[in-house]
Amino acid sequence: MPISPAVFARAEAVLGELLRFAAPADATLSQYFRRHGELGRADRAFVAETTFAVLRRRRSLTARCGDDVTSRRLLLASLACVQGLNRRELESLLRESETKWLAEAKAVKLADLPPPVRCDLPDWLYEMLVAQMGEAAAEALAEASKHSAPLDLRVNPLKAEREAVLARLAEDGIAGVATPFSPLGIRLAGKPALARHPLFLDGSVEVQDEGSQLLGYLVQPKRGEMVADFCAGAGGKTLLLGALMRSQGRLYAFDVSAPRLAALKPRLARSGLSNVHPVRIESERDARVRRLAGKLDRVLVDAPCSGLGTLRRNPDLKWRQTAKAIAELAVKQASILAAASTLVKPGGRLVYATCSPLAAENDVIVDAFLAAHPEFVPLNAGEVLRAQGIAIEAGERLRLSPLEQGVDGFFAAVLERR
Numbered sequence: 001m002p003i004s005p006a007v008f009a010r011a012e013a014v015l016g017e018l019l020r021f022a023a024p025a026d027a028t029l030s031q032y033f034r035r036h037g038e039l040g041r042a043d044r045a046f047v048a049e050t051t052f053a054v055l056r057r058r059r060s061l062t063a064r065c066g067d068d069v070t071s072r073r074l075l076l077a078s079l080a081c082v083q084g085l086n087r088r089e090l091e092s093l094l095r096e097s098e099t100k101w102l103a104e105a106k107a108v109k110l111a112d113l114p115p116p117v118r119c120d121l122p123d124w125l126y127e128m129l130v131a132q133m134g135e136a137a138a139e140a141l142a143e144a145s146k147h148s149a150p151l152d153l154r155v156n157p158l159k160a161e162r163e164a165v166l167a168r169l170a171e172d173g174i175a176g177v178a179t180p181f182s183p184l185g186i187r188l189a190g191k192p193a194l195a196r197h198p199l200f201l202d203g204s205v206e207v208q209d210e211g212s213q214l215l216g217y218l219v220q221p222k223r224g225e226m227v228a229d230f231c232a233g234a235g236g237k238t239l240l241l242g243a244l245m246r247s248q249g250r251l252y253a254f255d256v257s258a259p260r261l262a263a264l265k266p267r268l269a270r271s272g273l274s275n276v277h278p279v280r281i282e283s284e285r286d287a288r289v290r291r292l293a294g295k296l297d298r299v300l301v302d303a304p305c306s307g308l309g310t311l312r313r314n315p316d317l318k319w320r321q322t323a324k325a326i327a328e329l330a331v332k333q334a335s336i337l338a339a340a341s342t343l344v345k346p347g348g349r350l351v352y353a354t355c356s357p358l359a360a361e362n363d364v365i366v367d368a369f370l371a372a373h374p375e376f377v378p379l380n381a382g383e384v385l386r387a388q389g390i391a392i393e394a395g396e397r398l399r400l401s402p403l404e405q406g407v408d409g410f411f412a413a414v415l416e417r418r
């Protein structure tokens, strides 16, 4: 089917909005779709996929476009050079005057472009990654981060078993397999709309990247324990922690954002959990936090971070983040980790995690914390996971990436109070 010029024009309009970077790309896209209810499912998918494809490779596509960089040309260059559509497939869209330009765009060799351009990273981020892991690894990570992520589900063990969920999904024509690491994960082959599926509505499954699921296993909460998810947000990890506790004990879901905690409410209702206590706090030094000092068995700090480990889902982040923002985040991360650590009782566990590959947000924060808090000692993250039957190659600190494990980029350190 030739691409309809009308749908292409929609993609052009959306890309124009996205490239202003006024808001997160997924929010801008959802708002556009809400304003344009007349767009069907296939058209929405085309708009979403083609515009995100440009965000993933904005810098190399810009280089291909030459002097005249427009949303239209970026989209055409992406369709031709990345998605590999030929002249005939693009016939319905191409203007006479564009054929020579497109041939030139296609002739550009990625290998001839400067490394940050061919990696589709801003200079500052490319340099940070190279300083940390070397050129080859930075380039490989950048490449793996340009692919779209699969849709992962997590089975809610209070409501269902993974095998039964897989069988039910297959009956409904939804192909999926068990994830290699998380005992509760399912990786779907496509991206079906699940919001109205009975398994989603009755809380048997939630959408959660496998990497995010593994962080719950690092916390490893037990029934009846006192636990806090310090930066709970909309509760992706809270729900797993609550289920691992078999809905027994007390699980505080702290966050400074009321809208995010509000988004946790319907998910909690579906999950069947009754041990979760969402609490909006003013800051990490809130009196409601201080009151729990020394009382908790496990605390997860899923710190606010650059999100640069989630570029497969949020490719706009690499263009919206700045080195200055990373430095500011680091100050916040250190402060949250220090405050959260005061809740942990002797023998209790503290897990610090981010969805960023940057040492500045990860090892630097944990190293400084350990230096200032000799009462905490590191546990080996790989051993913690393997002791639960999760066969993963990991050392003291967990480092997950789209390149190595095919999941979002996560970092986690497991600490124990003596």
Ligand SMILES: C[S@@+](CC[C@H](N)C(=O)[O-])C[C@H]1O[C@@H](n2cnc3c(N)ncnc32)[C@H](O)[C@@H]1O
Pocket (backbone or CB within 6 Å): 212, 230, 231, 232, 233, 234, 235, 236, 237, 238, 254, 255, 256, 257, 260, 281, 283, 284, 302, 303, 304, 305, 336
């Ligand atoms: C990485 S997100 C959490 C994602 C969530 N844990 C999940 O799995 O869906 C970080 C969260 O930290 C929250 N946050 C920011 N500053 C905070 C603070 N000082 N104390 C607690 N939470 C904070 C943000 O509102 C955001 O929801």
